[in-house]
Structure formats: structure tokens, C-alpha cells
Amino acid sequence: MIEVVNLHKYFGMLQVLKGVNTRIKKQEVVCVIGASGSGKSTFLRCLNLLEEPTSGEIIIDGIPLVEQRKDINRLRQKVGMVFQQFNLFPHMTVMENITLAPMKLKGMSKVEAHDKARDLLSKVGLPDKDNEYPNRLSGGQKQRVAIARALAMDPEVMLFDEPTSALDPEMVGEVLNVMKQLANEGMTMVVVTHEMGFAKEVGDRIMFMDEGIIYEEGAPQELFDNPQRDRTREFLGKVL
Amino acid sequence: MDSVIKSLSDAIYYNLIREQRYMQFIQGLGISLQLTLYAAVLGTIIGLFMALAKLGRIKWLQGLATLYVDVIRGTPAVVQLVLIYYAILGSSNLPKIVVASVAFGINSGAYVCELIRAGILAVDRGQMEAARSLGFSYSHSMIYIIIPQAIKNILPALANEFIVLLKETAIAGYIALDDLTRAGNIVRGRTFDAYTPFIVVALIYLYITTILTWLLNKLEGRLRESD
Numbered sequence: 001m002i003e004v005v006n007l008h009k010y011f012g013m014l015q016v017l018k019g020v021n022t023r024i025k026k027q028e029v030v031c032v033i034g035a036s037g038s039g040k041s042t043f044l045r046c047l048n049l050l051e052e053p054t055s056g057e058i059i060i061d062g063i064p065l066v067e068q069r070k071d072i073n074r075l076r077q078k079v080g081m082v083f084q085q086f087n088l089f090p091h092m093t094v095m096e097n098i099t100l101a102p103m104k105l106k107g108m109s110k111v112e113a114h115d116k117a118r119d120l121l122s123k124v125g126l127p128d129k130d131n132e133y134p135n136r137l138s139g140g141q142k143q144r145v146a147i148a149r150a151l152a153m154d155p156e157v158m159l160f161d162e163p164t165s166a167l168d169p170e171m172v173g174e175v176l177n178v179m180k181q182l183a184n185e186g187m188t189m190v191v192v193t194h195e196m197g198f199a200k201e202v203g204d205r206i207m208f209m210d211e212g213i214i215y216e217e218g219a220p221q222e223l224f225d226n227p228q229r230d231r232t233r234e235f236l237g238k239v240l
Numbered sequence: 241m242d243s244v245i246k247s248l249s250d251a252i253y254y255n256l257i258r259e260q261r262y263m264q265f266i267q268g269l270g271i272s273l274q275l276t277l278y279a280a281v282l283g284t285i286i287g288l289f290m291a292l293a294k295l296g297r298i299k300w301l302q303g304l305a306t307l308y309v310d311v312i313r314g315t316p317a318v319v320q321l322v323l324i325y326y327a328i329l330g331s332s333n334l335p336k337i338v339v340a341s342v343a344f345g346i347n348s349g350a351y352v353c354e355l356i357r358a359g360i361l362a363v364d365r366g367q368m369e370a371a372r373s374l375g376f377s378y379s380h381s382m383i384y385i386i387i388p389q390a391i392k393n394i395l396p397a398l399a400n401e402f403i404v405l406l407k408e409t410a411i412a413g414y415i416a417l418d419d420l421t422r423a424g425n426i427v428r429g430r431t432f433d434a435y436t437p438f439i440v441v442a443l444i445y446l447y448i449t450t451i452l453t454w455l456l457n458k459l460e461g462r463l464r465e466s467d
């Protein structure tokens with residue numbers, strides 16, 4: 001469903017992605033691991049064009065990059081994103097956060113959008129928080145609302161950029177559980193994470209990024225238990 | 241002691257009461273307040289558009305807005321006022337208050353532009369990214385997400401700008417508009433009292449700005465509460 005061919009990205013003179021090639025199938029859960037600064041976020045953000053690729057091709061659902069650029073907002077409706085810092089809209093209630101996009105962008109009626117939001121809130125385990133403002137929620141609750149907000153657009157893929165890195169340790173589990181449930185329901189997911197336990201259990205494929213390329217990738221058992229290359233071993237030695 | 245009281249009451253009599261001179265000050269204050277209000281409204285409208293032009297991606301609009309802000313902020317207000325009066329609007333038959341309102345509006349617009357821009361830039365970058373990632377266009381992200389949050393940053397600074405503007409309009413006398421400061425000048429011309437008319441003028445400005453500052457502090461308190 002997503003095909004990435006020879007993706008390069010520069011920030012000015014700094015080359016951050018140096019030729020990324022991969023394919024993400026429907027319903028696949030891909031976990032991206034790697035040291036800080038290796039280009040994981042940049043790669044993820046290129047997938048919904050939050051960053052403009054310098055060169056290379058990204059084909060989503062058979063639609064090439066040039067076509068996507070013409071209707072970038074439609075592309076993003078199909079690709080949900082969850083951020084490390086949650087980025088909930090602080091001036092809106094949880095309900096408004098979730099219903100804004102479906103109502104404004106998909107023309108969903110208020111009743112319909114609210115019904116859907118309530119379903120999503122129960123799904124992420126927050127059925128009674130609809131009228132709260134984000135600053136009244138804990139970090140784990142905020143991130144679950146952010147997931148519900150992204151899901152409200154019925155995306156075909158979900159991108160997660162270190163969704164649990166800003167959380168207190170005791171809240172990591174509740175967010176990972178929601179993500180695990182989502183994976184089990186067949187959502188296509190690309191997850192940048194430092195949670196190796198989650199990657200091992202939920203990931204169909206692990207992608208190890210190093211200095212702007214996919215240095216090694218494979219099924220979790222292969223990559224974690226039997227890494228083939230030096231840098232992968234070195235990295236895993238540090239984090240496991 | 242008696243002579244002090246005598247000279248004080250004389251000063252008040254000659255500068256305020258005789259020939260109903262207090263009316264000069266009251267009318268002058270009316271002009272100053274009107275001028276400030278019109279200029280504030282115009283300045284806010286100009287400032288908002290200029291801020292959006294500067295933040296937007298259309299290069300020539302960006303350049304135009306930058307030029308406008310730099311020219312206005314780089315030249316004295318009194319020079320702008322006189323130039324606009326004589327060179328641009330003086331030839332028409334527009335009332336002076338209109339000309340002055342336009343001049344001060346254009347002047348204030350540059351400062352308002354910068355504070356609106358700063359207020360928008362102070363909104364966390366992640367907010368725009370979250371809005372865009374949901375599929376909102378740049379302008380819809382601005383309208384639904386960024387500007388409502390920026391308003392909280394902008395309102396106190398904007399109110400403060402208008403307090404400054406009220407004092408800035410004291411140069412309106414340069415184009416012979418009878419504002420509060422000029423009222424002081426006129427009375428002084430009659431009474432030959434160098435101090436009293438301007439002490440009165442100063443006290444009136446101080447009184448008004450004190451009230452406005454008090455209102456501003458209340459506004460800031462309210463906004464902080466709603467966080």
C-alpha cells in the first residue's frame with residue numbers, strides 16, 4: 001500500500017535521508033527503531049508530506065508523489081499521525097478535538113460525528129472524558145485522545161512518532177495497549193518507537209535505521225535474536 | 241500659605257474657568273479619544289492583513305508587508321502624519337480627524353502587524369502540524385486552530401498598543417487638529433501661563449491611561465484564568 005523508492009531528504013546542506021527503499025503492505029505493522037538523529041522522524045513525516053522529500057518516489061495506494069502533491073490535504077486524510085507531544089488542540093474539548101476534522105473535512109453531521117467520537121473514546125478507554133479540556137488529562141489520556149482524533153478520519157494508515165516517549169513510565173502501557181488493539185484489528189501502522197518489547201510483540205517487521213538509511217530490516221525474531229550486521233548488534237546491545 | 245492658595249486658585253480660574261476654558265480641554269479630549277479609536281480599528285485591520293501577508297508564502301505580498309513595516313517603524317510618526325496630510329490627503333476636502341485617523345491607523349498597523357505575527361508564531365509548531373496531518377489546509381488550520389490560540393497572546397499586547405497610541409496622538413496638533421494637547425497650547429496662548437495648561441493636559445492623559453491600564457490588567461487576569 002506504501003512504496004518508497006530511493007527517498008532522499010536534505011535540510012539545507014544536511015543530508016538526513018540517503019536513499020530509503022521499502023514497501024509497506026496493507027495491515028502490516030512496521031516498527032522503526034534506531035538511534036536519535038538517524039532520520040526516523042523525517043522518514044515518517046515524508047510519508048504524509050509534512051516534510052517535502054528532496055528526491056525519490058513515494059507511492060501510496062498506487063498514487064505517485066506528483067499526484068499526491070496536487071491534493072495533499074486529501075492524502076493526509078488517509079494517513080493518520082500521532083505525535084510524541086500529543087498536539088491536542090488546547091482551546092477545544094476532547095469531543096471538539098475529535099469531531100472537528102470529520103465535520104469540517106468530510107461534511108459529517110454533528111450527531112454522526114459525536115456518535116463516532118463516543119465510540120472511539122470508549123475504544124481508547126476514555127468514555128467519560130468527552131467534555132474535558134486537554135490540560136485536565138494525564139499524558140497517557142492525552143495520547144489516547146490523540147489516537148482517537150486521528151482515527152476519526154478513518155485513515156488507511158496510522159503513523160506514530162515515538163508515541164510514548166513523552167509519558168511517565170506508568171502511562172506507557174495504556175497507550176501501547178490501545179495501539180496493540182488497533183494492530184490486531186488490522187490497521188496498517190508505521191511506529192517509530194524505543195519500546196523494544198512492543199516492537200517485538202506487535203511488529204510484523206522491524207526496520208533499523210542508521211544514518212539516513214534502512215540499515216537492516218526483518219521479522220522481529222530475526223532482527224532481535226539474530227541481527228546480521230555490526231551496527232544493528234551494537235544498537236541492540238545498548239537498548240535491550 | 242495664603243499666597244500659595246491664592247496663586248493656585250488664580251491659575252485654576254484663568255486656565256480652566258474663565259471663558260469656559262475647561263471646554264477646550266473636554267473637546268480636545270473628545271477629539272483625542274475619537275482619533276485613538278478610529279486609528280485603533282484601522283490599525284488592527286491593517287495589522288492583521290499585514291501579519292498574514294508576512295506569514296504567508298506569497299513572496300511579493302511578503303515583501304510588500306515587510307517594506308511597509310520597516311518604513312513605518314523606521315520613521316517618526318510626526319513625519320508620517322505631516323507627509324500624509326500634505327502630500328496625500330491634504331488636497332482633498334476630508335475633515336482633519338479623518339486624515340489624522342488614517343495616518344495614525346497606518347502607523348499603528350505596522351506595530352499591530354508585528355505583535356499579531358509574534359502572537360501567531362508563539363503558538364506551538366506542533367499545532368499546525370497536527371492540523372495539517374488531519375487534512376486541514378493552511379488557511380483552515382489558521383482559522384480553526386492557530387488564530388483562536390494566538391488571540392490569547394495578542395489581546396493584552398494589542399490593548400497596550402492602544403494605550404500607547406492614545407499618547408502618540410498628541411502630535412495631531414501638527415496638522416492643526418484640536419486634540420487634547422493642542423487644547424493645552426491654545427489655552428496657554430491666551431493665559432500666558434507656561435505650566436498650568438499642560439499640567440491639566442498631563443493629568444487628563446494620566447487619568448485615562450490609568451483606567452485603560454487597569455482594564456488591561458483585568459483582561460490579562462481573565463485570559464490567564466481560562467488557561
Ligand SMILES: Nc1ncnc2c1ncn2[C@@H]1O[C@H](COP(=O)(O)OP(=O)(O)O)[C@@H](O)[C@H]1O
Nearest residue numbers: 011014016034035036037038039040041042043
Ligand atoms: N526541520 C529540520 N531542519 C533542520 N534539520 C532537521 C530538521 N528536522 C530534523 N533535522 C535533523 O535531521 C536529523 C534527523 O532527525 P530526525 O529525523 O528527527 O531523527 P530521529 O527521529 O531519528 O531522531 C537530525 O540531525 C536533525 O537535527
Ligand SMILES: [Mg+2]
Nearest residue numbers: 040041042162
Ligand atoms: Mg524523532
